[in-house]
Ligand SMILES: [Zn+2]
C-alpha cells in the first residue's frame with residue numbers, strides 16, 4: 001500500500017507510517033494548548049511496527065514537563081511538534097504533520113480533557129467527548 005508520510009515545517013524530520021490513519025484524538029488540556037499555541041493537539045496512535053523515522057532523528061528534542069507525566073518532542077530547527085512514544089507498543093503522531101491527501105478517511109473520534117478546553121473553542125464534529133484522558 002501507499003505509505004503515509006509526515007514531516008516537520010523545515011522538512012529535516014521525516015517519517016512514514018505503513019497503515020492508513022483512521023482515528024484522530026484531540027487533546028484539549030491546558031498543557032497541549034500551550035504546546036501548540038492553539039486549541040489543542042490532534043494525534044493518531046500507531047503501533048511501533050507501522051512507524052519508521054526516515055530522516056532527522058538528530059534534530060528531535062524531547063521535553064518532560066517537571067513533576068508531570070506530560071512529554072513532547074519537537075524539531076530543534078523549526079519547533080514543529082513531532083511524534084513520540086505513547087507507550088511501549090505505540091507512537092502518537094501529530095496529524096498536522098501529514099498532508100491532507102494521506103488523511104482521506106480519517107476523522108476525529110475522541111476529544112480528551114474537554115473539561116478544560118479553550119473557552120473560545122466550540123467542538124463541532126461527531127467525536128466522542130471525554131472530561132479526562134482516555135488510553
Ligand atoms: Zn523541522
Ligand SMILES: [Zn+2]
Nearest residue numbers: 027028029032
Ligand atoms: Zn493534552
